[in-house]
Amino acid sequence: MGSIDAALKPRLRLRTRAEYAGWIFSILAGIGILTSVLTNPNFKWHVVGKYFFAESILRGLMLTIFLTVASMALGTLLGLALAVMRSSHVKPVSIAAGLYITLFRGTPVLVQLIFWFNISALYPDLRIGIPFTDIGMAVDTNAIMGPITAALVGLTLNEAAYMAEIIRGGFSSVGKGQIEAADSLGMSAGTRMRKVIIPQAMPSIIPATGNQVIGMFKGTSLVSVLGVAELLQSAQLIYARTYETIPLLIVASLWYLVMTLLLSYPQSKLEQKYSRATSRLPRKAKPVVLTDPEGAAR
Amino acid sequence: MSHDGTIVAQKIRKSFGPKTVLKDINLEIASGEICCIIGPSGSGKSTILRCINGLETVDSGVLKVNGEDFGYYETATAYHALPPKKLAEQRTRVGMVFQSFNLFPNMTAHENVMSGPVLVKHADKKQSAKRAHELLASVGLAGFGDYYPAQLSGGQQQRVAIARSLAMDPEIMLFDEPTSALDPEKVGEVLAVMKDLAKKGMTMVVVTHEMGFAREVADSLVFMDDGYIIERGDAREVLSNPQEPRTRSFLEKVL
Ligand SMILES: Nc1ncnc2c1ncn2[C@@H]1O[C@H](COP(=O)(O)OP(=O)(O)OP(=O)(O)O)[C@@H](O)[C@H]1O
Numbered sequence A: 001m002g003s004i005d006a007a008l009k010p011r012l013r014l015r016t017r018a019e020y021a022g023w024i025f026s027i028l029a030g031i032g033i034l035t036s037v038l039t040n041p042n043f044k045w046h047v048v049g050k051y052f053f054a055e056s057i058l059r060g061l062m063l064t065i066f067l068t069v070a071s072m073a074l075g076t077l078l079g080l081a082l083a084v085m086r087s088s089h090v091k092p093v094s095i096a097a098g099l100y101i102t103l104f105r106g107t108p109v110l111v112q113l114i115f116w117f118n119i120s121a122l123y124p125d126l127r128i129g130i131p132f133t134d135i136g137m138a139v140d141t142n143a144i145m146g147p148i149t150a151a152l153v154g155l156t157l158n159e160a161a162y163m164a165e166i167i168r169g170g171f172s173s174v175g176k177g178q179i180e181a182a183d184s185l186g187m188s189a190g191t192r193m194r195k196v197i198i199p200q201a202m203p204s205i206i207p208a209t210g211n212q213v214i215g216m217f218k219g220t221s222l223v224s225v226l227g228v229a230e231l232l233q234s235a236q237l238i239y240a241r242t243y244e245t246i247p248l249l250i251v252a253s254l255w256y257l258v259m260t261l262l263l264s265y266p267q268s269k270l271e272q273k274y275s276r277a278t279s280r281l282p283r284k285a286k287p288v289v290l291t292d293p294e295g296a297a298r
Numbered sequence B: 001m002s003h004d005g006t007i008v009a010q011k012i013r014k015s016f017g018p019k020t021v022l023k024d025i026n027l028e029i030a031s032g033e034i035c036c037i038i039g040p041s042g043s044g045k046s047t048i049l050r051c052i053n054g055l056e057t058v059d060s061g062v063l064k065v066n067g068e069d070f071g072y073y074e075t076a077t078a079y080h081a082l083p084p085k086k087l088a089e090q091r092t093r094v095g096m097v098f099q100s101f102n103l104f105p106n107m108t109a110h111e112n113v114m115s116g117p118v119l120v121k122h123a124d125k126k127q128s129a130k131r132a133h134e135l136l137a138s139v140g141l142a143g144f145g146d147y148y149p150a151q152l153s154g155g156q157q158q159r160v161a162i163a164r165s166l167a168m169d170p171e172i173m174l175f176d177e178p179t180s181a182l183d184p185e186k187v188g189e190v191l192a193v194m195k196d197l198a199k200k201g202m203t204m205v206v207v208t209h210e211m212g213f214a215r216e217v218a219d220s221l222v223f224m225d226d227g228y229i230i231e232r233g234d235a236r237e238v239l240s241n242p243q244e245p246r247t248r249s250f251l252e253k254v255l
């Protein structure tokens, strides 16, 4: 049976008929979509090219990045505070955090954004001061709550609720023994949080936060309803003038896609960094190089 | 703070919900005494240790550790809980070694040993590092400082955990079944470190199933069952000639 040594024969994978069918279908569909996209003049690819680096689009992109970074950073900080409150032994504190999370996760962001934009209907002026006294100051709400501020407030408060749940999930992934070890050394609650719980919660918090950043990046497009000239709104402003709706939506979409791809790189780096402690290789040890038996024989 | 190293428990009671786990515990441990606690599963051995270092609070009774009321201060009418800072201070004087080691996996062995002095006592980093080196060497782990817990065997991890507790210079060390999670061939290396410690005059309370260790090292032996201390006496005497029938039947099963 055969010309080569049976022990050396390659072992071939089973290919089912479904696999061949899958290949054929995918290739045909790919070719079909691609030709349609490239040959249909209504896509107006030259318009896409013309506006891709247009100044107003780039300014919109900058604002989108700013909104993402700012509301993610503030939302994470507030989320951390909420997570700590939620795990508090003091019942009213824990319940308050729980209510916040329920409220902000349970209503649409779009509604929240419009709500904050119109907050002056509810509170025409904002008073900061001590209740039931005259001490304090008042400002006109409309003066503060412009579209960008409303966007920031809305996105931040909403994100905080999601981040709180992510962070609290990370906290509870840290074993009870870790907390007892820290306590038995006499660690304060703050030190225990910073040096023991948070570093260990990171590996489960980071990937989820990465998803949130990506979600937030695209989610900022919602604030276009407030007339904030972020990426989508900038594209809309142009096609409102030129009626080149589809090409400009493609411009915006390509930018969202590019940024999303760029964001997934640092996320994977961070994931690697935080998984170091669980790897079994000593930090200073060189990775084991397996000797190649054929090379050794030569 | 003055050296004391004593533990006094009088009429200690402790319940978890409807279940009373410690019922009328009376125990005095002298400075430098090595006391082993044995008893069947669920008899309350871990709970006693956890009360002595504040991981649990007792419901009633007197608990003095290092000569001070532990976790509370006494007034004419009641015991009032101490603020967290005071409690933490008392805890630094009692070391605890867990069955499951509980090293911080995000820190190297060296950082684990340094964690108490640096993060809790805010001691000088250089001196703490030097001390951590010495401590790791004293438990036979010189050269393992840069390893993370996940890269160490169970026996090595437990010895790091002991070094971590010792770095706080406690007067009392508590051990809750320190060798129960170890492979049989690793038990000896941990017991050797503990024997070393015993010779240095540390007060030690050890919950253990290692009767050999109790016979060889312990000054006194406590047998617990169902939340009571059934018998307490000289370790070798109790082991060879138990007075209580319950002690006798337990020892017959484990020896
Ligand atoms: N946090 C807790 N909540 C409720 N019940 C508890 C708690 N901790 C301990 N118990 C109960 O208290 C009893 C005594 O527990 P403890 O851990 O002190 O026993 P032990 O003598 O150490 O047993 P083992 O030899 O199995 O470790 C057990 O019945 C246990 O179920």
Ligand SMILES: [Mg+2]
Pocket: B045, B046, B047, B176, B177
């Ligand atoms: Mg136990």
